[in-house]
Amino acid sequence: xxxxFIFGFLSIAIGLLIALGPLTxxxxxxxxxxxxxVMKCFWTARAELGVGFSISILGLLSIISxxxxxxxxxxxxxxxxxxxxxxFPAVLIGVCGSARxxxxxxxxxxxxxxxxxxxxxxxxxxxxxRYTNKEGTEEHGKQTAND
Amino acid sequence: xESKPLTTRRLSVYNLRSNPFRTxxxxxxxxxxxxxxxxxxxxxxxxxxxxxxxKERLGADxxxxxxxxxxxxxxxxxxxxxxxFYFDQSIExxxxxxxxVSKVSSxxxxxxxxxxxxxxxxxxxxxxxxxxxxxxxxxxxxxHEEIGDGQIIAGSDIVLNDTGTLKFFDDTxxxxxxxxxxxxxxxxxxxxxxxxxxxxxxxxxxxGMNLSVDVYGTDVDRSVSTVLVKIEKGYDADTVxxxxxxxxxxxxxxxxxxxxxxxxxxxxxxxxxxxxxxxxLWLLAILVLAVMFxxxxxxxxxxxxxxxxxxxxxxxxxxxxxxxxxxxxxxGGTLGTVAxxxxxxxxxxxxxxxxxxPYLLPNVAVTLRLLGMSxxxxxxxxxxxxxxxxxxxxxxxxxxxxxxxx
Numbered sequence: 116x117x118x119x120f121i122f123g124f125l126s127i128a129i130g131l132l133i134a135l136g137p138l139t140x141x142x143x144x145x146x147x148x149x150x151x152x153v154m155k156c157f158w159t160a161r162a163e164l165g166v167g168f169s170i171s172i173l174g175l176l177s178i179i180s181x182x183x184x185x186x187x188x189x190x191x192x193x194x195x196x197x198x199x200x201x202x203f204p205a206v207l208i209g210v211c212g213s214a215r216x217x218x219x220x221x222x223x224x225x226x227x228x229x230x231x232x233x234x235x236x237x238x239x240x241x242x243x244x245r246y247t248n249k250e251g252t253e254e255h256g257k258q259t260a261n262d
Numbered sequence: 263x264e265s266k267p268l269t270t271r272r273l274s275v276y277n278l279r280s281n282p283f284r285t286x287x288x289x290x291x292x293x294x295x296x297x298x299x300x301x302x303x304x305x306x307x308x309x310x311x312x313x314x315x316x317k318e319r320l321g322a323d324x325x326x327x328x329x330x331x332x333x334x335x336x337x338x339x340x341x342x343x344x345x346x347f348y349f350d351q352s353i354e355x356x357x358x359x360x361x362x363v364s365k366v367s368s369x370x371x372x373x374x375x376x377x378x379x380x381x382x383x384x385x386x387x388x389x390x391x392x393x394x395x396x397x398x399x400x401x402x403x404x405x406h407e408e409i410g411d412g413q414i415i416a417g418s419d420i421v422l423n424d425t426g427t428l429k430f431f432d433d434t435x436x437x438x439x440x441x442x443x444x445x446x447x448x449x450x451x452x453x454x455x456x457x458x459x460x461x462x463x464x465x466x467x468x469x470g471m472n473l474s475v476d477v478y479g480t481d482v483d484r485s486v487s488t489v490l491v492k493i494e495k496g497y498d499a500d501t502v503x504x505x506x507x508x509x510x511x512x513x514x515x516x517x518x519x520x521x522x523x524x525x526x527x528x529x530x531x532x533x534x535x536x537x538x539x540x541x542x543l544w545l546l547a548i549l550v551l552a553v554m555f556x557x558x559x560x561x562x563x564x565x566x567x568x569x570x571x572x573x574x575x576x577x578x579x580x581x582x583x584x585x586x587x588x589x590x591x592x593x594g595g596t597l598g599t600v601a602x603x604x605x606x607x608x609x610x611x612x613x614x615x616x617x618x619x620p621y622l623l624p625n626v627a628v629t630l631r632l633l634g635m636s637x638x639x640x641x642x643x644x645x646x647x648x649x650x651x652x653x654x655x656x657x658x659x660x661x662x663x664x665x666x667x668x
Contacts (some may be wrong), residue, residue, distance in 0.1 A: 214419035214611055215383075215450060224608030 119178060119186065122240045126174025126193055126260045129261035132169025133200050133226065135211045142224040143218040144209065144211055163200060170196045170233060187244040194237035201230035265308055270578060274585040277562075287589065288554060292594025292640055293601065295547035299600035300538035300636035302317060307628060308610070309529050312620025313443040316525060319446045320518040321396035321492035322367075325498055326357060326506065332514045334497065335488060341618065342417070342450030344373030345381040353510060357489050360505045362497035367393040368486035370459055372465070374430055384420065386430075388459030397453055398491055405439035413610070415453040418443040428452065431465040445614065445622035450638040456482075475655065529619055544639075551647035553588060559651040566655050576656040583652035587644035595640030599633060653655040 137143050143156035170193055177189045204210050205228050210218040266272065278285045320339070327335045327351040337343035354368045371386035389397050401415055409415060414435045416422060427434045435458070440525070443449055454462070464480050493502050503515050559566070566579050606613070614621035624632070661663065 213423045213450075215615055219421075220612040220615060221609065224612075228604055229606060242589055 120242065122190070122236060123174045123178030126177060126233065129229050130167045130169070130171030131238075132167070133170060133229050133233075134164045136225060136229070137163050137218075137222050141217075141221045143222050144216050145210055152259050153155045153210055154211050154218075156216075156222065157211045159204045159210060159218070159223075162203045162208060166196050166200045166203065167233075170200070175225055183244050187241060187248065190237045190241040190244060194234055194241065196257075197230050197234040197237060200235065201227060226244060264370055268624075270585050273413045273582050274589060277480050277582070278589060284554075284558065288551065288644075289594040289597070290552050291554070292591050292644060293598040294638035295643055296542050296545055296549075296595040296598025296636055297602045298543040298598075298601045299639050300633060301606055302628070303534055303632045303636060304534055304602065304606045304624070305630060308606075308621050309533060309617075309619060311528055311622035311624055312614075313522075313526055315622050316446050316520055316620040319400075319444050319448055320522060321399070323493040323518055324491040324503060325516040325518070326353065326489040326510075326565075327487070327516060328490060329512050331515050332516050335516050338371065338385055338387075338447050338451070339521065340447055340525070342385055342447030344385040346371050346373050346487070348487055349513070351484050351486050353513065354486060354489045356504060356510050357491060360502065360504035360509055362492055362494050362495040362505055365393070365410050365492035366489055367395055368489050370456065370482070370485070371487040372459070372463065374462070374601055385447070386414075386459065386462060387451050387453050388456050389453060391455055395492060398447065400444070401439065401453070403442055407438075407544055409438055409453075409455055411455065411457040413454070414458060415440040416440045416510055417449040417451045417453075419449040420452060422482070430462055430471070431469040433461070433465040443622060445620040459547045465668050496506045509581070513534045524559050525619065532617070544643075546577055548647050549585075551644060552650065555583070555644075555648040555651040556654075559583060559655040579656035580652045583655055586640065587648035587652075591641045591644030594644075595637050598640060599636055602636075606612075613635075 118186065132140070134191045137156075137160035144154050144159045145160075146153055154165050173193045177186050177193075180186050199207075203216075205224050210216075210223050213219065234240065316339075316409050324334055328347045331345075331347045334343075334345040334347060338345055350369075351368065354366055357363060358366045367390060372386045372388075374386055387397070389390070392396065396416075405415065411512070412435060414428060416428065416437045416438055416439075418441055420440070422428060422437055426437050428437055431437070435454075441448065441453075443635045490503070491506075493499060499517050499519060503517065506513070506515060566582075569579060569582075571578075610621070610623050623629070659661070
């Protein structure tokens, strides 16, 4: 029961940080100062907004849900979203070209750390749920045979 | 149910598990201690490395620049802030004749915008390979051939295209090598010989990009941005500076030792602050741990007395308290160093930008040494703070402790 709340609240918190961080705490550059061109990192922030909220909602569902198998599915979904949150700034969309620009120096490492944390947490959660489900099923099976 | 022997370690683990909030609080105190120790030592070492790197980078004893451009030159050296200023090339020959001057080499600066989107202006530094004594020693560390026309050397923080090229003003230039990190403006600059600089300027003119390269009014063949001077042995910087000033007007002179000294002074203040904070946090953590362990042992008087009454030796009681403190220290110390690593390493560029000082992370061997020392200090902090409580708890008379409060 405890792990359901810990993982759920952790997912909500990290999801919100992934979604809103690139717009507030560790902001991306957005629009180029001279050319006024919309930069790559702007689209990364948009994509993270979607994937971050998705992680938060899945985390909330994980708290509400009482079914361990459903929560296992949610943990896998959060894991996949976490991978996407990592890939958007690193590979799929990217950030700006200069090492000293905010999105590369601040947003990229922040998103990498947050997405890695949620990926690790969801792997642990999924493994834990899988292990406890298996144990429960085996015990249940034995009992039925004895009966 | 399977019975397990009640060893010291098992007893300690059960005790820690029985009060998760208390355990978490103690772990958090050690976490802070480890974070401050490892983070503080990494930060201090990085600043010291940065200062050492700056000393090497300065290379020349004096830099002669156009009048009132000392601060711009220092900006290029310290932070790679793109600047452009020019004076007549003949000044180089004049300086060469001055008494006390051993070597001179000129450089040509232009600031540019990479043609691709999402970049900031880059400082391009043109140098003369025949006379240069400042840039080439750094290049030689990573590239052992002569830099050809159309080739460039990129600083460590210049992000290259996938093809290992950089595009300036619609022209693509091959990056022959990328320099090692120096923690100075060198990391954000691009280097090329003078022929490549001329190609670059021509490219800018063709592309009509005069906004970022203000060289229309400058004759690239007859202009330089700075003349770097190496002083002859037996002369000091002040004497040679006076000699140059006597013979040439309309110039400013930047003394490398002054740039280094002012950076070192700024850094000393910061280092003193970091060291004081680390020490204060460490002392506070030890004090808090000692108080908490003392309160814990007092609260567990009866439990410890019962263990004594069923045959546990004083050493065993002492061992239980110390093992608990060690387990807490191991957990807190590990988490603290991981947290410090997650902040110091990925955000090093950002830290450097915000500090505005040379900042160079230590190599793997030094990092591991600092990590080892921090872990050792953190692991020792718990047992150190708990020793008094452990000895006191083990010395208490079992009968008195059990009857206490009746």
